Amino acid sequence: MDNATSISLTIAVFLVCLTGLSIYTAFGPPSKKLGDPYEDHED
Template identity: 65%
Template sequence: MDTATLIGFGIAAVLIAITGVSIYTAFGPPSAELGDPFEDHED
């Protein structure tokens, strides 16, 4: 394969991995530990 193709696949894999981890953190089991800053500072 060409070097540019490998770099492109590498960048795409990293972006997909970051997106997957972000979705898992936002909506998966770890989301129970997330706090809402708007609820923390109610008047």
């Protein structure tokens, strides 16, 4: 494989994994622990 191809494939896999982790954190079971800063500081 060409050097540029392997680097771009590595970056693409990293971005897909980061996107998957972000979606899992936002909407999966860990989202129950997230707080809403607007609800925490109501007047």
